[in-house]
Amino acid sequence: MKLSGSDIVVRTLVEQGVDVVFGYPGGTVIDIYDSLYKYSDELRHVLVAHEQGAAHAADGYARATGRPGVCIATSGPGATNLVTGIATSFLDSTPLVAITGNVPWSQIGTDSFQEIDITGITLPVTKHNYFIGDVRDIAPTLREAFRLARSGRPGPVLVDIAKDAQRATCDFEPLEAPVEPDPVAPYEGDLLPEVAMCINKSSRPYVYCGGGTIASGAEEQVARLADVIDAPIATSLMGVSAISSDNPRLLGMEGMHGHYAATKAMAAADCIIALGVRFNDRSTGDRHSFAQGTRIVHIDIDESELSKNIPDTYDLKGDLALTLDRLIPLLEETTHPDWDATIASLREEERACEDAREGLTPANVMRELDRRLTPDVPVVTDVGQHQMWASQMLTFRRPRSFITSGGLGTMGFGLGAAIGASLGTHDRVVLVIGDGGFGMCMTELATAVTNRVPVTILLLNNGVLGMVRQQQRFICDGRYSNTDLDRRTDFVAVARGFGAEAERVSSVEELGRALGRALAAEGPYLVECPIDKDELVLPMMLPGGTLDNLITRGDE
Known part of the structure; x- marks a missing residue:
């Protein structure tokens, strides 16, 4: 059948299993939007307030579902x-297809x-x-x-279409x-x-x-590996929710603001089995002094990540689940009582550092939220101190239930991503966000x-750019340059508006x-929680x- 280029765009999206797209119309995509109108019974379009929100919504959709998110802009x-x-998606390996229009070919x-x-x-x-x-x-x-967006290491792909190609016609099968x-x-x-x-030794x-x-x-393969070799498990920020929080081997997130036991245990390990991680600076600190004398077995589907930041002892390029299926039968089932005792001691040291203060502290806020969450509710965060508190203190029972911007650390990611995650899963989501990112x-x-x-x-409203201010406290001797916001914004009034x-x-x-009222509401519900501007993310x-x-x- 003969269709216009814009009709072909929409028909191909439907063919590829797309059920919702996020976008904002304009002159060079007006024909695509006309086709979206014609086929609105087959493909839902969500009109965002800003194109960046469309990209973040498509990203959140993809993270929550594992399917490519789609956004459209002029x-x-x-x-x-x-x-x-798009850059946020690229740094966190999220499958995304961005479609843009451009001026007619003759005007390029x-x-x-x-x-x-x-x-x-x-x-x-982009990939x-x-x-x-x-x-x-x-x-x-x-x-x-x-x-391409779904193959190998997932990522974003952009397709730019000239306006006259959208208006021309051709056969479509x-x-x-x-x-x-x-x-x-x-x-x-x-x-x-x-x-x-190497691992057996x-x-x-x-x-x-x-x-x-x-x-x-x-x-499942990661959990089985840890059981066979009697090892603790830790995650990067992007790995949070990969392993259920009720797994007794899980130490939590490792790194700059990770769990104390997870980070200290990595420093003490003699063999690190690294699975789908990048060893970026937030994980390693000074990479020249990281893991000296420690053997590193690194498995990743992307060959470019192997020995990129840290020299690995063994590099294995391949799909993680399939590679572990081949590796685990070769391992000896064993126990390490001395290492288990060390891990137990580190857990005790971590518990001694827990915040036991009363009132609206970050720890108490996260505990109250965690008590009311069910395993099927994904948690989305923006970027900042609240992001670290959520990743440290909330519990997750299934993969894809924690959605955050890790590699690029994009403030303003949260609300768009939460909208996309909710529309992708057809369920409620919780967004944890700070006043800086919400702005x-x-x-x-x-x-x-x-x-x-x-x-x-x-x-969580502390009236400051908390993460930067925290670094100013330790690095700049408390010279808080332009991180006290001094804004008079009434967020409750704004939300109601x-x-x-x-x-x-x-x-x-x-x-x-x-939170009880908010979690039962049919639409968006904002709960503003003031916290002290001097609260810290520790460790x-x-x-x-x-x-x-x-x-x-x-x-x-």
Whole structure:
């Protein structure tokens, strides 16, 4: 059948199993939006308040579901407004397809109104991108984009389509099923027996898993590996929720603001089995002094990550779940009573550092939220101190139930991502956010209210840019330059102005009751919780520090 290019865009999205897209119309995508109108019974479009919100919503959708999220924007500022969201997706390996319009092919290179080289701009932060000037290329290119976004290490792909290609017509033959990603394979070299021997000889093994564990669906294999070799498990920030919080081997998140026992145990291990992690600076501190004399077995589907930041003893390129299925049978089932005793001692030291103060402390706020969460409710965070408190103190029972921006650390990510996660799962989500990040994305309350998205927003308001201010305390001798916000914004009034329900609490008891109401509401509900501006995220490893030098008290 013969269709216009814009109709082909929408029909191909439907063919690829897309049920919702996030976007904002404009001149160079007006034809795509006309097609969205025609096919609105088959594909839902969510109109956001800002294109960056569309990218974050598509990202949150993908993180919650494992399926590619889709966002649409016009040329020029519409396309460039997507860039931060695309980069956020790229740094955290999220499958995303961004579709932009551009000026007609005949005007490319003339600096016409809202012309921009968006493929050139996004080249460093996409797995691949395309510019389409011929209508006949639209369907095969979009299919290729979805295949690439999902294959291997997932990531974002951008497809830029000239306006005249959207208006032209050609024959279109739909596929009966979505294009499948490239098949994954286990490590196929001959090192497995040698790796198994290395792990078997270890007396202090340590399993460290990241976002690749979730992407591979390797949660059961990781837990089985730790049981066989009698090892503790820790995660990176992106690996939070990969292992259920009720697994007795889980020490929690490791790194700059990770759990004390998880971070100290990594420093003491003699063999680190690294599974789908990047060993970035937040995990290692000073990488030149990290893991000296420690053997590192690193398994990742992306060869470029192997020995990139830290020299590994063994590099195994392959799908994590499939590779562990081959490795685990080669391992000897064993116990390490001395190492277990060390881990138990570190857990005791960690418990001694726990915050037992009364009142609206971050610890009490997180405990009250955790008591009211059910395992099926995903938690989304923005970026800052609240993000670390949530990752440290909340419990997670299933993968993809913790959604956050790790690699890029994008303030303003939270509300858009929460909207996307909720619409992807067709369920309630909880957003934990600070006043700094909320100030960057609160316009998306309009999107949440209009679409009656059941998102519970827990706003921790300390009136400062807390994470930067915390570093100023330790690094700049308390010279707090431009991190005290001094804003008079009434967030409850703002939320109500957008049409959301909202209230402010002043005690833990009020917080509990407010969360009960918020979690039962049909649409968005904001609970503002004031906390002291001098609250700290502890433990803390200073930038460039080492794992054995953690700050555990505010007076250190």
